[in-house]
Amino acid sequence: MNRGDTLRPKGEKDVAGAATKVIIEASRDDIWSVLRAAGVEPERLAEQSRKVARDVLARFAEHCEETTRSKDEENSLHEGLGMLVQLLRRRERLSTQDLAKQARVEADEIRRIEIDPNYSPNPRTIYQLEQMFNLPPRTLVRLAGSTTRHSAEFTDEVMRFAANAKAMGSLSNEEQKLVTAFVRFLVSQGDKGNK
């Protein structure tokens, strides 16, 4: 919000603002001669501003990169969560509606968890699904939450799981093994964190 513009009392002539307008409109030659007459090197003054601009742009780019990396990591975790929930559901031979009914959650939310990596699930839904699938506490929370920073290895393992999992029909033996191994991995990460 541009707060300062609203702070000046109405009716006050903006003489100070008029002064800076004149500076903005001045030619390069006028600025350069005025600065030199005042004993200031114009190039050096300009370089100070350039340096400020460079530093700000660099910091901002770093901040954007970090934000993008966090979002990418979160999306990877959510993708893993979606795939795991889908496979666990299929292992139990449940439709989305059946799972929703048994876990006492919204069917729409289960659908979104399974297909939308941008979706941040309701913590209660995650808890209910853990109960429903008889998983150790926080197995799914680790994939759903965005507040905990995970190691690169953890995120890699999640992405590997999501890439290997298939989404068609009932679970094959291979998919069963994949799900079991992944759940074991998630539990082991939890155990590590508790030590």
Next chain:
Amino acid sequence: MDNDTYATLNEVRAAIEQLSEHEHAKLMIMAAFWFKRHEARLRRVLEPRDLLGEAFEATLEAADDEGEGKGRKWRKGIGFLRHMDQAMRSIAWAHAQRAKTSFEGARELKNASPREDRTTLICGIEAAALAREELAAVENLFADDHPALEVLRRRAEGKEGEEVRIDLRLDMGEYATVCRRIVRKLTKHTITD
């Protein structure tokens, strides 16, 4: 954010990266000018280049914002330097307000009804005090240069340069000379004093 009215992040980045040498010099002069206006309150917490840095950051942040109201948006209709000027002024005000302990404010607050919104009252009192100080400082600077003061007063009314020149019956050379005096005085007072 309305991209037709406000600059996008790429447009802001481009504007910063494409600033010319003399535009950079002007930004430093303006930063020093706004710093000087509130120097007593600002000098312990920042320098002129900090005002400039904050203005750059706030403009980038606002362009990157997803409607959360952060930063200071650059409206496309006004030039980038003008936007930065307003941003630095606004930021200097904000810092000065935070630093200010207004004796006038405390006295007026004592007389205020308990039902009045004290926060709004404090902001209003401090804003008025800062505005009075700003006006007085600039008018004092040009107290001995009546034509310059007249140019500034008319520009302050929202008139553009050509309109002011005609108002004051100056030819183009005379008007340019007055403007150069304004720039010289402001720059000398701001950068070197």
